[in-house]
Amino acid sequence: MKTLCIDTSSKICAVAILDDNKLLKKIELNNGLTHSESLMPIIKDIFEETNLTLNDIDLLICDIGPGSFTGVRIGISTAKAFADVYNFKTVGISSLEGLAYNIKNDISLLNINVICSLIDAKNENVYYGLFDKNYNMLEELSTCSINELIDKLKKFNTSIALVGDGAIAYRNKLEQSLGQDL
Numbered sequence: 001m002k003t004l005c006i007d008t009s010s011k012i013c014a015v016a017i018l019d020d021n022k023l024l025k026k027i028e029l030n031n032g033l034t035h036s037e038s039l040m041p042i043i044k045d046i047f048e049e050t051n052l053t054l055n056d057i058d059l060l061i062c063d064i065g066p067g068s069f070t071g072v073r074i075g076i077s078t079a080k081a082f083a084d085v086y087n088f089k090t091v092g093i094s095s096l097e098g099l100a101y102n103i104k105n106d107i108s109l110l111n112i113n114v115i116c117s118l119i120d121a122k123n124e125n126v127y128y129g130l131f132d133k134n135y136n137m138l139e140e141l142s143t144c145s146i147n148e149l150i151d152k153l154k155k156f157n158t159s160i161a162l163v164g165d166g167a168i169a170y171r172n173k174l175e176q177s178l179g180q181d182l
Contacts, residue, residue, distance in 0.1 A: 002052065003059040004043075004082075008035040008075030009067025009095040010119075010165065015042045017050055017057075025050050035074045043078075054086055064092035066119055066127040066143070095119060096129030096141050099164045104135075113158040114138070118149070118166025126166040146170045150177045 002024075007014040013035045016026040027042050027049075047053055062079035065072040076092075083090045099117035112133055119127040124146050130138040144152075146166075150173070153160055162174060 001058045002056050003061055004054075004057045004088075005061045006039070006043075006075045006079055007063040007095070007098065008039060008071040008078075009063045009065050010071065011068075013038040013042060013071075015039070015046050017046055017052065024052075035071050039074060039078055054082060057082075057086065057088060060088040060090045061093055062090065063095050063098060065095055066121070066141075067095050094129065094141055096127060096164075097131075097135075097137075100129060100131045100135060102163055103161055111159060112161040114153075114156050114160045116149075116153060116160055116162050116167075118162060118164040118170070120164075120166040120169040126170070128166070146173060150174065153178060 001020055003018040005014075005016040005018065012028050012030045014026065014028040017024045025046050027046050029038050029042055031038065060079050060083055062075050063072065064076065079090060082088060096117040096119065099119070100115045103112070103115065115131040115133070115135070117129040117131070121127050121143055125143060126146055126149055127141070127143045128149055129141045130152075132138055153174075154177070160178065167174065
């Protein structure tokens with residue numbers, strides 16, 4: 001089964017094609033252009049580089065946020081247009097869940113029991129997702145202040161992996177409050 005994946009929820013515009021679980025090609029672009037200018041050329045390039053067409057696609061996966069409202073809207077609109085024309089099966093994936101999977105290959109090496117995905121929502125606020133090491137959600141995806149999240153994270157008596165631009169934006173505060181290096 002061939003899958004087209006679209007992610008436009010952050011500054012990076014990304015497209016990938018999978019064949020079953022094998023990554024055939026991924027293109028990520030952070031060139032300062034809007035996703036409305038970047039997405040279709042990236043899709044065109046990825047199909048040319050894989051010698052595939054939209055007719056070869058069986059499933060379309062699209063990031064549904066949280067993140068940039070305009071970016072999410074561009075990705076979903078593109079996915080819906082393709083789905084309508086090509087009658088694709090579609091799946092929406094949370095950007096917070098996608099971020100958590102970024103450490104999938106490293107998690108066993110790191111002895112991590114909790115994964116916290118963070119997206120900076122500005123003004124000391126974050127979108128966050130909490131997952132156990134098997135990627136089960138520990139609570140519903142949500143938003144709160146970074147201070148409220150730190151209070152939640154302190155209640156876990158285990159090592160925590162923090163991923164996403166929110167972890168970078170609030171790195172010093174998180175390190176000081178949780179007593180661990182990020």
